[in-house]
Structures are given as structure tokens and as C-alpha cells.
Amino acid sequence: MHSSRHRLLTLPTLALLIAAAGCSSSDDGPRAAVPSPDAKVAKLCQNLDKVLPRTVDGLDRNDPEPRSALTAGWGSPAIILRCGVPRPAQMNDPEADGVEADDVGWLLQKQDDGSFRFTTTLRTAYVEVDLPKAHTADGLAPLADLAPAVKKAIPDGIAS
Template sequence: MIALRVRPAALPPLALLLAAVGCTSADGDASVAVPRASAQVTGVCRDLDDALPSGVDDLDRRDPSPASALTAGWGNPAIILRCGVERPARMNDLDADGVEVDGVGWLLEKRDDGSFRFTTALRRAYVEVTIPKARTAHGMAPLVDLAPAVKKAVPEGIAD
């Protein structure tokens, strides 16, 4: 790390403010939007939160902010799970890519930034898992770790 010595009197007030903001510590934890789900889906998502593993793809659980039973994360950059998301429009596309991992069906979407987004199919709540580009080398390994919890907590069926 390079240390710079700056004389505060020599800096204009805006530069001081920017320097202070730039020097504050940040833990790099993710921040995600919490889905707005019905009471029934929220109950399913709470059950899923209780069933989720403490580790995914050899990464420790580090939930994003704001804290919610509808979101979970592992590692940094984080693999993010959001439960109770809206049905993705891409599910209406007959040419959409899908995969099955240990009995759980997922819609696969490769995003413009190189990350992958997987969304459960044929479950009573839509569960979305986003794998950042930096973690895509392990393929679907995170889904292998998450499938048992999804099978246990999110009943098969069609989400409302």
C-alpha cells in the first residue's frame, strides 16, 4: 500500500471531502434489492433461508445488505441468492437454455457482464442465483450445493 502525506490546508474543501470518502474502509459486502413477495411466497423463502448451507462452492456465507430472509450470499465477490423474484420474461422463450441440477430445474441466462443468472423453474417460488463473472469457472457447482435446500424448502409447482 502506498502512503501519501497530504497537507490538509493545501486542499480545497471538496478535495478534503473526496479524500475522506475514499479513505473510509469498506468490507466489500454486496448490496442487493430484496424481492417484494406475497406472504405465502415469503413463508416459502423463510423456509429456504433456514435450509440454506453455510457454504457454497467452498465459500462462507456472507449475506448481502439489507439483511433479509429473502436474500443470501456466499464469498466476495458474492454468489447471490434471491427468493421470491418475479418470473423472468425469458421463461416464455421456447429457445431459452435450461439445466437440471440434482432434481431442480433452472433457467440459465448469461448476462452481458459475463455473470450467470439461474432461476428455478416449476417451483412454488422463483429462486434466483447470480454467479459473478469472477466465479463462473466452477460452472454450476454452486447449484449443486443449493439444490438440496431448494428441493427441501420450495415445493414443486407453478409460482403465482
């Protein structure tokens, strides 16, 4: 995804959009489907898992089941990270929304339940972060917390 082809939202605009989503959710424990990337991407994802922060947006790590180096979580309801996901079809849409947090570009997808899904752009592996409705009030704070690890483990480039 080339950022000049997509509408980028500014931090204040995104904060308002996310704040409008409201808060409330509950879960019995995080669960996440484990991606099935090729060996090269799986290695990048394993490296990412090693450098992920212990806390995101002040929330302690709370990894989803089944346990995998390709998934991670924080808080409850959990902010879920999945590494090695397929390229989202919405990246083909020149009108898709994108954001940037600490020099990492993300495709922004608002979900029907008020949550948000962010997927990295211009990286050699796709990293997806699901931000539950209950954790949307802080805007891009979770992405900013994750950006140093993404930059360290997932090189710039185009994922295949």
C-alpha cells in the same frame, strides 16, 4: 417453464460456456435488492433461508445488505440468492436455455458482464442465483450445493 420446450445444456457444455466467461471482479461488499413476494411465497422463502448451506462451492456465507430472509450470499464477490423474485420474461421464450442440477431445474441467463443468472423452474416460488464472473469456473457446483435446500423448502409446482 416446461423443460421439453427449452434447450437444456449438458454439464460439459455449460462448463465450457462458463469457463469462456473468464474471471475477475471486485466489490465493496455484497448488496441485493430484496424481493417483495406475497405472504405465501415469503413464508416459503423464510423456510429456505433456514435450510441454506453455510458454504456454497467452498465459499462461506456472506449475506448482502440490506439483511433479509429473502436474500443470501456466499464469498466475495458474492454468489447472491434472492427468493420470491418475479417470473423472468425469458421463461416465455421456447428457445431459452435451461440446466438441471441435482433435480432442480434452472433458467440460464448469461449477463453482459460475463456473470450468469439462474432462476428456478417448476417450483412454487422463483429462486434466483447470480453467479459472478469470478465464480463461474466450477460450472454448476454452486447450484448443486443449493439444490438440497431448494428441494426441501420450495415445493414442485408452478409459481403464481
